[in-house]
Amino acid sequence: MELLLPEFGLVIFQSIAFLLLMFLLAKFAWKPVLAAIKEREQSIDEALNKAELAKQEMTRLTAQNEELMKSARAERDLILKEAKTLKDNIVNEAKLSAQTEGAKLIEKAKIEIENQKKAALAELKNQVSTLSLDIAERVLRNQLQDKATQQDLVANLLKDVELN
């Protein structure tokens, strides 16, 4: 079969042409094309990686913020709680001291009142005795103007004394 027999001329031309084509394409087409595709793929990969990293960073930052917020809130709660206890303590203390002070004052006032009462009673007694002595003096002065009555009186007194 003639079809199956390679023609020498075409074999030569094909070998030369194919080698030349491969050389030219390799140098002027495949090398820059493949390099460019690879470069572009790398840059895309890089960009994707960077995006992934940025995403991770974002998540990390968000988490950190959350954490910060949480701790800040806890701290605030703690401070508030402390302040409340402090306030309660102060109020309680104040109440207590006010009570004792009040009690003390009342006590003092009571003693003072007692003292004043006593003084007033003593004064009253003095006044009463002075007044009664005065009255007695004046009564006696009136009655002892005559001798008979004086005698009677002394006699009565003596009588009484003897009775005691």
Added chain:
Amino acid sequence: MDCSHVFEFKVKRLIVVFTLFLAFFSVTPAAFAQVDTAQVTEDSHAQPEAKEKFDIGKFALHHIADSHSWHVIGHTYIDLPVILYTKAGFVNFSSADFNHDDEGKVVVERNGQRFVKMHEKIYYASDAANEHGQFLSLDEKHHASNARPLDLSITKNVCTLILSIIILLVVFINVANGYKKRVGKSPKGLQSWMEPIILFVRDDIAKPNLGHKYERFMPYLLTVFFFIWFNNMLGLIPFLPGGANLTGNIAVTMILAIATFCLTVFNGNKYYWKHIFMPDVPWWMYIVMVPVELFGIFTKPIALMIRLFANITAGHILVLSLICLVFVFNSLYIAPVSIAFAVFIGAIELLVAFIQAFIFTILSALFIGMAIEEHH
């Protein structure tokens, strides 16, 4: 989501390409048929004994074979130069000197040597013509037994070869310039047509078969893939710039297969050779295994050569035979049927053009990959 969008885009493009080629086919067979009618009638005038029977085989084989002149239309031919290396050095003349004779009847005399052309082969002419007027001595099978000079003519196939190389260079240098112009940007124009295919060769052919060492073989694989594909497509165009059966020519596929063979043999590592000469079988099996393995080195590229040649040639013969139905039935009414079938086969051939390029490339990658594979 983005990926599916891109894919759809590609599919649309493929559809456009297919439609364009289908358009070629639906228009051209008619012209093709007319031309051939003219030729056939001319032939029948010349040879009255062949009038009653139209030989499809002869016709088809004539069309898929190489030729010293390029048929344009009707009686118009482009006469290609004939370059011969003879006993007396180089001889060159125009194929027009043969007067489009292909039966060895016209003798061309140059440098004191006489040449005749029969079935597109050039022979040293015999001194006297035989009873049919041919200056050849024919054996009983009508094969010329004359000596032949070394034929280095620029034939139709050589022209197509040069044309395809120019197309490939223009297309891919253009593509490469696109990458230089738009560094790091998305592809545009021709670049975006070719990039998916280049990536296909890289990611689906080279990487799976060659592993991490794929980069070294990329230039070969890409060149061989696009060379075969472009030439398959050029062969499908029935009129002037195409029409030659380059990738269906055994010389061309042989050189391509030899290239793969050389790459396999010269890149084979010690594991590859050990597998051939010292396979892991009992020593007495070597008597069978080593010859089989050695034989395998050669059968692989030979299979590559035959596969591409046979597929493309078969496609051409099929289309030609369908067109020839018109002449076999000798009726114009059969034309719609044969054109419809030719269009159908043409569409399949378009697919085959790609598939054969793919198969040749992936098998080359596979063979090279087997030779460079590292074992642990």
